Structures are given as C-alpha cells and as structure tokens.
Amino acid sequence: MSAPLSPLPDSVAIAVRNVSKEFRRYSVRNQSVKAALFRGSRGTYEDNWVLDDVSLDIPTGSTFGLIGSNGSGKSTLLKCMARILKPNKGSITVNGRLSALIELGAGFHPELSGRENVYLNGAVLGLRRKEIDQRFDRIIDFAGRQVAQAIDQPIKTYSSGMYVRLGFSIAVNVEPEVLLVDEVLAVGDEEFQRRCYQRFEEFSADGRTVVLVSHGLSSVAAMCDQVAWLEGGKLLHVGQPQQVVDAYLTTLDFGRSASVAVSASPGVRLSNIAIEGSQRRNTVTEVGEQVAQLRTGETARLRMSYETDQPHDLPVFAFSIHTLDGTLAANPCTIGVAGPARIETQGTVELEVPSLMLVPGAYTLGAAVFDSSGEHAIDRKLRLVRFEVTGEGQSETRGITALGGHWHGPLFDRP
Amino acid sequence: MSRIAEYVEARELAKALTMRDIRGQYKGSILGWFWSLLNPLTTVAVFTFFFAVLGVPAPVGDPSGLKIFALYLFTGLVPWNFFAMSINGAAGSVVAQSSLVTKVYFPRGIVVLSKIGSVGFTTLMEMSVAVVLLLVAGNMVLPWLPAVVVLVALQGCLALGIGLMLAVANVYFRDVQYLVSIALQVLFYSTPVVYQTSLIEARFGARGLFVYRLNPLVDLIEAYHRVLYDLRWPDFRWLGYVAVWAAVLLVLGGWLFNRFEPRLAEEL
Numbered sequence: 001m002s003a004p005l006s007p008l009p010d011s012v013a014i015a016v017r018n019v020s021k022e023f024r025r026y027s028v029r030n031q032s033v034k035a036a037l038f039r040g041s042r043g044t045y046e047d048n049w050v051l052d053d054v055s056l057d058i059p060t061g062s063t064f065g066l067i068g069s070n071g072s073g074k075s076t077l078l079k080c081m082a083r084i085l086k087p088n089k090g091s092i093t094v095n096g097r098l099s100a101l102i103e104l105g106a107g108f109h110p111e112l113s114g115r116e117n118v119y120l121n122g123a124v125l126g127l128r129r130k131e132i133d134q135r136f137d138r139i140i141d142f143a144g145r146q147v148a149q150a151i152d153q154p155i156k157t158y159s160s161g162m163y164v165r166l167g168f169s170i171a172v173n174v175e176p177e178v179l180l181v182d183e184v185l186a187v188g189d190e191e192f193q194r195r196c197y198q199r200f201e202e203f204s205a206d207g208r209t210v211v212l213v214s215h216g217l218s219s220v221a222a223m224c225d226q227v228a229w230l231e232g233g234k235l236l237h238v239g240q241p242q243q244v245v246d247a248y249l250t251t252l253d254f255g256r257s258a259s260v261a262v263s264a265s266p267g268v269r270l271s272n273i274a275i276e277g278s279q280r281r282n283t284v285t286e287v288g289e290q291v292a293q294l295r296t297g298e299t300a301r302l303r304m305s306y307e308t309d310q311p312h313d314l315p316v317f318a319f320s321i322h323t324l325d326g327t328l329a330a331n332p333c334t335i336g337v338a339g340p341a342r343i344e345t346q347g348t349v350e351l352e353v354p355s356l357m358l359v360p361g362a363y364t365l366g367a368a369v370f371d372s373s374g375e376h377a378i379d380r381k382l383r384l385v386r387f388e389v390t391g392e393g394q395s396e397t398r399g400i401t402a403l404g405g406h407w408h409g410p411l412f413d414r415p
Numbered sequence: 416m417s418r419i420a421e422y423v424e425a426r427e428l429a430k431a432l433t434m435r436d437i438r439g440q441y442k443g444s445i446l447g448w449f450w451s452l453l454n455p456l457t458t459v460a461v462f463t464f465f466f467a468v469l470g471v472p473a474p475v476g477d478p479s480g481l482k483i484f485a486l487y488l489f490t491g492l493v494p495w496n497f498f499a500m501s502i503n504g505a506a507g508s509v510v511a512q513s514s515l516v517t518k519v520y521f522p523r524g525i526v527v528l529s530k531i532g533s534v535g536f537t538t539l540m541e542m543s544v545a546v547v548l549l550l551v552a553g554n555m556v557l558p559w560l561p562a563v564v565v566l567v568a569l570q571g572c573l574a575l576g577i578g579l580m581l582a583v584a585n586v587y588f589r590d591v592q593y594l595v596s597i598a599l600q601v602l603f604y605s606t607p608v609v610y611q612t613s614l615i616e617a618r619f620g621a622r623g624l625f626v627y628r629l630n631p632l633v634d635l636i637e638a639y640h641r642v643l644y645d646l647r648w649p650d651f652r653w654l655g656y657v658a659v660w661a662a663v664l665l666v667l668g669g670w671l672f673n674r675f676e677p678r679l680a681e682e683l
Contacts, residue, residue, distance in 0.1 A: 086677035123431035
C-alpha cells in the first residue's frame with residue numbers, strides 16, 4: 001500500500017511529508033442505484049483540499065499538540081496518521097506501534113458484558129487476547145469501582161460516564177508507542193480528567209509519544225512540548241506551545257465567531273454592552289475592529305442597556321469577563337447588592353470599577369440578566385465585546401489578576 | 416503480499432468481531448438460539464405442507480432410499496440459508512460497521528470476513544440439527560461429513576467473493592442491499608432447493624438442463640442434496656465449474672475491495 005520509504009531515525013515518531021488530502025464536497029449526491037440511473041451520475045461535487053502540503057516531524061517521546069479552528073484540518077491530519085484516511089499526496093511514516101483514541105469504546109456491543117467488551121475493544125485496538133488478559137486488572141482498576149462492580153453486566157446498563165471511563169481505560173492501557181488523541185478528554189468528570197492528564201504525563205515519562213488534537217488551549221499549552229497550528233489545511237506554525245497558542249489566539253475574532261447569545265424566554269433583551277476607561281481610548285485590532293483599550297489599574301465603567309415588554313421583579317444583572325482562551329476572569333453580579341426592585345420598559349445598568357486589576361492582555365466582556373432566583377437567565381450574551389488591557393510600567397504581566405500590592409523589605413525601604 | 420500479512424496480523428480482530436456477532440445476536444431474546452433454527456424449520460414446514468396438499472411425491476434418495484420431503488428440503492435449505500444470509504450480511508457489513516470503519520484502522524475486509532464467519536456458525540448449528548434428523552431417519556451421513564466440509568468451504572469462498580464486491584457497492588449506493596434481497600428471491604427459485612433438477616430436465620430437455628446448470632448455485636446445492644440425502648458423490652465436473660466461479664469471484668472481489676478500501680472511511 002505505501003511506497004517503500006527510507007527508515008526513520010529513532011528520534012522521529014511520526015514523519016509527515018507533503019501530505020495533501022482532498023474531500024469531495026457533494027452538492028448533489030445520488031446514493032442509490034435508482035437515483036444514479038435516473039439522473040445519470042453519482043452526483044456533483046467539488047474538490048476541497050482539507051490538508052494542503054503539510055510536512056512535520058513529531059519527535060519521539062514528545063507530547064505534541066495540534067490546534068486550529070473548526071475545519072482547519074487538524075482532525076483530518078490525525079485520521080491520516082491513524083491510517084483511517086489515506087492522503088491523496090505525500091506520505092506518513094510511523095515509528096512503532098500506534099493506537100488512536102478517536103472514539104472511546106469503538107466497537108462496543110451494547111448487549112455484551114463489560115468484560116466481553118474489554119476483549120472486543122482491545123482486539124479493535126490491536127491487542128492479542130493474551131495481552132488483554134495481562135492488562136485486564138489494570139484496565140478495570142483504572143476505570144474505577146463503579147465499572148468494576150458492573151463488569152459482568154451488559155454495557156447498555158452503564159451510565160455514559162462509566163462507558164467513557166471503561167473506553168478510555170482500555171485505550172490508555174494498550175500502551176502503544178505512539179498514542180493519538182482527539183478531543184475525547186472533554187468528557188468525564190473533573191477527577192477522571194485529572195487522571196487522564198496524569199496518565200499522559202506518565203506516557204511521555206516512559207518515552208512514548210502523544211499527539212493531541214484539542215480545543216482546550218490552556219491544557220495544550222500546559223501539557224505539550226510542541227504545538228502545530230493548522231489553518232485552512234495549511235501548517236502555519238510549529239514551535240513552543242505558549243508562542244504558538246498566543247499567535248493563534250490573537251487571530252481569533254471573538255467579537256463575531258464565538259459570541260453566544262441566548263434569548264430564552266420573552267422578556268428582557270440586553271444591548272449596548274460596553275466597557276470604557278476614564279480615558280475612553282480605542283484601538284484597532286488585526287481584523288479591523290475598534291476595541292476599547294484600558295490600562296491596568298484604571299477606573300473602568302461597564303455598561304449594559306435593557307429593554308423589556310413586561311415588568312420583572314428583582315432581576316439580577318451580571319457582567320462576565322473572560323480571557324481569550326475561555327477562562328472566567330471576573331463575574332460581578334447584583335446578588336447581595338441593592339439592585340433594582342423592579343424593571344419596566346427600558347434602562348441602563350452600570351458598574352463602576354475603581355481600579356481594573358486585570359493583567360495586560362485581551363479579554364471579552366459579556367452580560368446577563370437573571371430572574372430573581374439568580375439561576376435562570378432571561379438573556380445572556382457571553383464573550384460579546386472584546387477589549388484590551390495594556391500596562392505601561394506594569395510589573396505584573398502573568399496570570400489574570402494584578403494584585404497591585406506594595407513590596408516591603410530591606411531593599412524596598414530605601415527612600 | 417503485505418496485504419495478506421496484514422490480514423493474518425488482524426486475525427484476532429476477525430475472531431473478536433465474529434464472536435461479537437454470534438454472542439450479540441440473540442442476547443436479550445427469550446428463545447435465544449432457537450430463533451436461528453426456527454426460520455428454516457418454518458420454511459420446511461410450509462413447503463412440506465403445500466407439497467403434501469398438491470400431492471407432489473417426495474424425492475427418493477438414490478441409493479439411500481430415503482423418502483421424506485421435509486429432509487430433502489432441509490438439506491437444501493441449510494446451504495441456501497448460508498448463501499443468502501452471508502451475501503445479505505456481507506453486502507451491508509461495511510455500512511453497518513461504519514462507526515468502526517471511520518474511527519479505527521484495520522484491514523476493512525475483516526468486517527466482511529467476520530460477517531460470513533458468524534453466518535457460518537449459524538449454518539454449523541443448523542447443519543448439526545440436519546445431521547441428527549438424517550441419522551434418526553436412518554441415513555448414515557457421518558462418513559460423508561468431510562465432503563460437506565469441503566462444500567461449505569467452497570461456498571464460503573463464493574460468498575466472500577460476491578460479498579466483498581457488494582459491500583463496496585453498498586457504500587456508494589445504499590439501495591444495493593435491497594437489490595440483493597430481490598436477486599436472492601429470484602435465485603432461490605432458480606436453484607434446486609425445494610424441487611429436484613430432474614424436474615427441469617423433464618420439462619426443458621437436456622439442453623435446458625445445461626443452461627440451467629450454468630448458474631453455479633445449482634450444482635452447489637445439488638451436491639448437498641446428493642451427499643446428505645442420496646448418499647452419493649456429486650458431479651465432480653460440474654462442481655469443478657462451481658470452483659472456477661468461486662475462484663474468479665474471490666480474486667475479482669478481493670481486487671475490487673482492495674482498490675476501493677482506502678476511500679471507504681470518507682465515503683461512509
């Protein structure tokens with residue numbers, strides 16, 4: 001199937017060479033003999049390059065991240081590495097045994113017991129029966145007590161959490177030399193996720209290679225040794241995780257693409273969500289957008305307007321400030337504050353922040369209004385407005401919060 | 416060659432998927448395994464009843480002297496079911512396993528192989544019942560069982576060749592599966608499952624019989640009748656003809672499948 005290639009040096013786990021992959025995007029698809037005969041064709045499609053001349057080396061023993069927006073080709077590249085898809089051009093060579101975690105519990109049969117499914121999924125992942133025998137106790141142990149107790153029950157009786165834990169547990173206990181992971185970590189409770197990450201760390205400590213496709217940028221930055229950024233099927237950048245992630249983040253247009261607007265019940269609508277500093281400065285982003293620019297420690301005003309068809313008693317208003325990778329930085333709200341007793345028609349809510357203690361960087365502002373319980377959102381607009389914080393002469397540049405304290409000690413006390 | 420090595424490498428997976436099919440099939444049903452026998456038994460009962468009503472005499476086994484219509488039907492139906500179910504199952508196999516095919520790499524032919532394997536297991540069960548019934552009726556079939564094994568193997572190759580082609584075709588055109596069911600119905604009546612080939616000869620003459628026998632299934636099913644019901648050797652020249660069909664279809668099917676295999680995951 002693959003052309004003979006010169007053997008890879010041991011330092012490279014996966015070599016991707018000039019890989020291009022094209023998908024047919026059908027506008028008309030005749031997926032039955034009847035339709036194909038009547039219309040005289042199988043359909044009309046245009047060729048669509050999902051991967052365009054991608055080359056990279058993934059070093060043995062490293063944890064390697066692939067990032068990029070939806071449709072950038074990162075999952076396609078992973079599937080090509082896993083041999084599920086075959087590139088139209090170029091080649092991919094893998095050093096050592098490879099296991100791909102693209103779907104947890106691939107091949108699970110709902111009527112069969114957990115035990116039978118462990119053997120089934122193990123075989124799907126390329127293990128021999130004897131090898132599964134050796135790993136069985138470890139697999140069950142890792143999957144947790146709940147799964148262990150139900151191991152002889154049909155898997156259709158498992159909760160989705162148990163299903164995922166068992167699937168993951170089998171996959172990581174295959175102990176491949178190269179493990180490909182596609183975003184499956186987004187499932188499971190926090191405790192289980194923590195153990196998964198821990199397991200990946202053990203993997204790389206053992207000199208195994210992990211390739212990770214993820215949307216969780218902070219985890220990629222924290223876990224990976226190297227990150228590759230794909231956009232539109234092209235490889236844009238490979239390098240140090242923090243650098244690549246930062247470069248990627250600056251291009252994200254949160255103002256449009258990621259705003260989440262939920263207008264649930266008829267009632268209050270929010271608009272004119274804005275933040276401004278005492279200087280009212282603006283700056284223009286790479287994508288030509290006007291955004292507010294503030295300084296760390298500056299007085300800031302956060303504002304939202306509301307409009308309502310019917311009166312609401314004791315509404316709760318809230319602002320939210322997120323970092324670009326989605327971490328909530330602040331979430332001030334009117335619970336416990338003397339908020340308005342009743343709102344009718346329209347009005348404006350403003351929050352004055354005496355000193356905005358955010359470290360320099362880019363943030364997004366959102367707003368929400370809740371019913372009197374504070375639990376049910378009437379309108380919510382998350383990550384709607386982008387703004388920037390600068391900090392000339394600011395000593396605190398990392399993390400989210402600038403504490404702005406005063407240092408004391410012999411060296412500081414000089415007049 | 417490396418492809419064959421890959422299939423040898425993946426034999427554990429083939430076994431696991433076959434076992435999954437076999438184990439999963441009747442789990443959760445009250446009658447369990449009995450279901451797989453109920454189908455041919457019902458067909459046998461229906462045909463026996465109608466032929467009795469119509470006054471059609473039961474074929475006489477030569478040289479066995481057996482004269483039980485139900486057993487004649489059973490010895491034809493078991494191999495027919497093997498053929499029909501494996502073709503039907505194989506045609507839909509890749510589409511049915513699309514979640515596996517799009518998420519994990521393995522030689523895709525395994526899916527077709529394991530489907531035929533699990534149908535083969537059902538056939539084994541049915542065949543055991545047939546053998547017991549034949550023994551009870553006084554037909555000493557035990558010395559003939561090695562011949563049955565050869566026939567089943569030959570039939571398996573035939574089914575695999577056709578199955579590989581249909582499995583690919585069904586990925587591109589999802590109604591292939593329905594066309595297959597219709598084709599199988601026609602084939603059922605153009606194959607001596609419920610009647611004897613002598614009927615064709617009597618009606619259409621020697622030339623008619625020759626044309627009739629061009630369908631490789633005719634002599635395949637006929638061979639089962641002869642070995643199990645009549646207790647005599649099949650017509651080896653015509654069986655050789657069947658073997659040529661099986662070999663050609665297997666090579667053709669394998670080549671076609673291999674050619675389309677890399678695209679299967681994205682076409683699903």
